[in-house]
Amino acid sequence: MFKKVFAILSLATVFAFGAFAYDGTVFTSEILDAFSSTDFDDIIGSDAFEQALYESLCEEVDGDVDKFFSITMDSIDEEDWDVIDGVEDYIDDHFSYSNGSTLATGVLRNKSVYGADGWYIVSNFSNRKGWTHYMFYFHVAF
DSSP: OHHHHHHHHHHHHHHHHHHOOSTTOEEEEEEEOOOOHHHHHHHHTSHHHHHHHHHHHHHHSSSEEEEEEEEOTTTOOHHHHHHHHHHHHHHHHHOOOOTTOEEEEEEEEEEOSSEEEEEEEEEEEETTTEEEEEEEEEEEEO
């Protein structure tokens, strides 16, 4: 199951950086396999997933990924919360989802001739818990 998720994320990343050139753009949003809340936390919350996502970004973008990290409850700021709210609104507007639905969404923060940065958010919906998100920040230097 992890390989399938990784393959989908890799493909989404391949197409992401050439398609949009302005701030705030959702550059990818894909429905992944359905996951229970426990499986979602075990797979997407793992160090192995974070490392696989980082390696995928490094291989697929035209530039050097010079910053990449998970945003946690200890490090989240107001801008990050705004992005999560926007992602939830985007999902509501563009997808039908149900218990276990899992989506990966990329949001471009800034892009210039020198680089691009943004967030990659993997979200899981549970009828019991609502949305759970894992958020990753990236910066690519061109």
